[in-house]
Amino acid sequence: MDFTLSPEAIAYRNLVRSIIADTVTDEAIEDIHRTGTFDLPALNFALAKHGLLERAVPGMGKGDPIELWILFNELEKAGAPYDGIAVSLMIAGVINAVGTDQQKHRIIPSIVSGEAGVCMGYSEPDYGSDVASIVTRAVQDGDQWVINGAKMWTTMAHVAKWLILLTRTDTDLPKHRGLTMFILPMDTPGITVKPVHTMASEHTNATWYDDVCVGDEAVLGEVNGGWRTMTVALAFERGVMGGTNQGVPLLTHFAKWVKQVGLASDPAVKVELAKAAIDMHVSTLLTQRAAWIAASGGLPGLEGSMAKLFATEAYQREVHSFQNVAAQPGLLGFHEDGAAAEGFIDYDARHSPVTTIYGGTSEIQRNNIAERHLGLPRNR
């Protein structure tokens, strides 16, 4: 195995690092934590200006998956907000893979210029892991589709320009076969967005659809082919677009803090630091492998599952261990006097639980690995 980054990849990485240094300021990070909207237009525009968003659309052929990995890995290591662009770029990739020419021309440029974000309406109040059972209905009426229903956890819906919406178009077909995906502007009449606040200050939303009317131009992929469109999206998401190195900023803050307060010489603390650092590095290597498979023309769905499963649980172990070491100062939030690791222990302890829930829970990843990698019998 050869772990050498090509000179082009290193130049690319340095460019990403300099864009982060310019745009992801302390004030910007603070703002994001205050609003709970993990999206930073200044960063998106700067990436777009250098052509990096366009290069990062999965499968579009402008940049390779290694670049995509580098981009998101650098963003998450820096604690930069990337939730918004990760979804937007992934959906641009889906549009590129299954969309019509008209959709490609209308939507992709608005995403890669950094102007428009996309939000994802898959999950519903009653269906999360079993997303293929969703009940939001789209009914054909002449040359229109009329959509009615409710979605839950529609993150970024309050700022996004576009919405990708999973609906049921045929109730007679088996659950995976009666689904259709739509892509439509968020300002389409009939859409209501209400905030849902979370433990990690992350702002997400509940959304409602009341007689939302769109034409065929909004169907993304085939009618009743929504599950295939989902699979394309998941293959990108579980690959390399962030979410597997979120413990790195905490490690940096924590290592600095234990030095400041004189805990760094304690061998028990050193053991915890080394364990966390190893886990973070393994997480990145597993992600790098998924990127390499994608770059070699494969679909790293399973390898992405392995990376996500390991990395998110490792992140939670890290937080737990650092929280124990930091004890009372670790309970203090941002800006509190004497807060351990600048308040990040509190933050990461609030944030890390969601990482094994969204993007497919750990149990769903394990089902996937057990059935498809180990070849064990299906249990549902």
Next chain:
Amino acid sequence: MSFDLGFTTDQTTITDLFNSFFSNESRPEVARAAEPLGFDADLWQKTLALGVAGMAVPEANGGGGASLSDAVIVAEAVGAALAPVPIVEHMVAARTHPITDLVEGAALGTIALTPAADGRWSFVPAGAVADIVIGVDGGDIVAVRSTAPGVAPRNHACQPLAHRSSRDGDRTVIGDASSFERVVAEWKTLTASTLVGIAQRSLDMGVQYVKERHQFGVPVGSFQAVQHGLADIPGLIDGSRILAHKAAWASQPDVAQTIEPEFNEYTDFSVVASMAFLFAGEAAVHATDRSLHFHGGYGFSEEYDIQMYYRRARGWRLIAGDPRNEYVALADKMFGDN
């Protein structure tokens, strides 16, 4: 494209060659019959005939010129088969001290992982069977040729362990103690890979077993609790394997040695080797534990192979000492010695 996490054609050939060699010559019965010593002299002779002794020694020293990465592949096959032959120890010894006897395999070599105390190396891996032991004594690396005891204390891992003298015998100073860290890093890299082999084979055996074993009218592998206990393991194994290969890659002279925790970037050979050794050790312990457990009572019986893997997964890593010390030393390299 940038990095390449695949094997070269040569490496695929090496993988196939050693896997088929061990599956013919080192079936589980061989490891079993070699207990408690953990060494099979016949198998060692057959291994030598494959050219293993000097395989990873530079051509300039009369060796086969294979890289440490190639040796990592051989080590994984050794672990998967629990082959009772000290290929890893010998390869490292021959690379460190490429004298003809070691390169050709006329003498069996090993390394002492910790410096001698009062002229004695403790718990030398393969120490019970090695003709030449290489290790640190005071400020020097010395190679000592003396008579192998041929017996080992009974131990958990069936390792041919022995305490050996760093003074008595034919003693040659071959270098400065400061350069021994690299030698131990090679051993950690290769041992990490044997642990990967142990973990992978244990997982495979466990998966096979739960597909065949029926309870309540269905294969036990259809129960989600069983599936989920196994599903964590592939990521641990693959992560360990990639780390071991990264360590081998980092050992090359042209790789810039960096340690940057804030960027989660490490290319320093001793750091990555230590990571690989620690992580693969935990992975092998976990994989063997789960696999044994999902064998039910049979896993606990001597007749089944998984218990042999379970014991070696623990023993082969603890030969290097308390893992906490390894974590501490690693943290000092990463975050500074405080």
